[in-house]
Amino acid sequence: MQHSLASKSPNDTAASNKSLSTSDLLSPAELEALNAHIAASADRWLADNAPKTKTKLPRKPKSTRGPKPKVIENPFYGFIGCTTYWGRYPVFALDIIEGIARLDWHDRPIGIGGKSMPLSVRNLAVTLESLPVVTNEAVQELLQLGERHARRYVKAIEMIVPWMMESRPRSLINEMDGIDPEPKACEWDDRDDLCKPSAEELAKLQNDLRTFTEFKTEEEYESEYPIQPALVNVVALPVRHEPQNRHQHPKKLDVLKMLAQGVAVKTIERGAGVSAKTIRKWRDEIKTVQDELQAA
Numbered sequence: 001m002q003h004s005l006a007s008k009s010p011n012d013t014a015a016s017n018k019s020l021s022t023s024d025l026l027s028p029a030e031l032e033a034l035n036a037h038i039a040a041s042a043d044r045w046l047a048d049n050a051p052k053t054k055t056k057l058p059r060k061p062k063s064t065r066g067p068k069p070k071v072i073e074n075p076f077y078g079f080i081g082c083t084t085y086w087g088r089y090p091v092f093a094l095d096i097i098e099g100i101a102r103l104d105w106h107d108r109p110i111g112i113g114g115k116s117m118p119l120s121v122r123n124l125a126v127t128l129e130s131l132p133v134v135t136n137e138a139v140q141e142l143l144q145l146g147e148r149h150a151r152r153y154v155k156a157i158e159m160i161v162p163w164m165m166e167s168r169p170r171s172l173i174n175e176m177d178g179i180d181p182e183p184k185a186c187e188w189d190d191r192d193d194l195c196k197p198s199a200e201e202l203a204k205l206q207n208d209l210r211t212f213t214e215f216k217t218e219e220e221y222e223s224e225y226p227i228q229p230a231l232v233n234v235v236a237l238p239v240r241h242e243p244q245n246r247h248q249h250p251k252k253l254d255v256l257k258m259l260a261q262g263v264a265v266k267t268i269e270r271g272a273g274v275s276a277k278t279i280r281k282w283r284d285e286i287k288t289v290q291d292e293l294q295a296a
Contacts, residue, residue, distance in 0.1 A: 072134040072158050075165065079176055081129035086172065088125050096163045097124050105152045119156055127157055134158075249274075252282060259283055 026034070080086045080093075089097075101119040123143050131138050134157045139150040174181060197205070251272050258268050259282070269276045 069136055070154060070158070072154065072161065074128060074132055074134050074157070075161065075176065076128050077130075077132040079172065080125075088129055089121075092167045092169055092172075093160075093164045096160055096167065097121055100124075100156050100159050100163075103156075105156070119152060123153060124156060124160065127153060128160070249278075255279055255282060256286065259286065 078084075080088065080090050082088050098121055101121050101124055103118070104116045105119055106117045127134060127139060127142065130142055134154055136147065136150050136154050139145065139153050140147060143150065143153065145153070168176070171181065251274050255268055255272055255274055258272070259279070265276050265279050265283070268274065268279055
């Protein structure tokens with residue numbers, strides 16, 4: 001018995017698949033309608049969810065009629081701010097700025113239907129920091145406020161400046177007047193009580209400064225390497241500055257004598273058995289001491 005699907009020929013199967021695939025495709029008109037629908041939905045979603053950029057408020061053109069706009073000179077411009085010593089919120093003026101900001105600037109009764117709205121302390125501080133001359137238009141441009149609300153900040157700055165001038169510390173007054181600060185005397189508390197050393201301390205110091213005799217006795221050193229008068233200042237000074245826990249090299253005096261006689265470093269290295277690096281180090285020490293003696 002043959003399967004029902006097996007009875008269909010390959011040509012019949014291909015024809016049916018082709019008819020199904022072509023029937024599922026959209027016509028050009030349907031594609032155009034679907035595209036318009038998706039575009040309209042995307043535009044609506046962007047209008048509802050896309051972030052809105054803050055644009056500057058439109059400003060009315062100036063009018064030559066009416067009273068002249070109020071202009072307030074800001075004496076604190078350049079003296080307070082984030083890049084100054086006093087900062088954006090100076091301590092001596094913070095109470096003044098906060099107190100004036102909390103006044104009833106909107107004239108709204110407290111209770112049902114209204115409340116008193118204070119001004120922004122940050123906006124007042126930014127205005128004092130950023131504007132050398134405070135006007136209504138400058139505040140509008142700086143803080144992006146309406147004309148009526150900007151007038152409140154101008155009035156607040158007008159009240160703040162005199163109180164801040166009265167509350168300035170002496171250092172800020174001198175800075176604003178261009179007066180250099182007076183130099184203060186150096187305060188030095190000397191707690192080192194010097195006293196005359198006792199006989200025991202002097203004896204111990206003399207014992208610590210004695211000549212080390214690990215290799216030979218002191219008499220043998222003096223008989224073998226007599227210190228010439230011309231080399232006293234040259235040889236004694238560097239040795240005196242050496243740490244006490246280091247022993248003097250037994251060939252150092254001999255090397256210094258040959259250096260004083262003008263013998264080459266390589267010749268001294270071969271004759272004395274001391275490395276050229278050490279010989280150059282001793283030579284530099286001698287030259288440094290000679291320069292100090294000549295300068296003195």
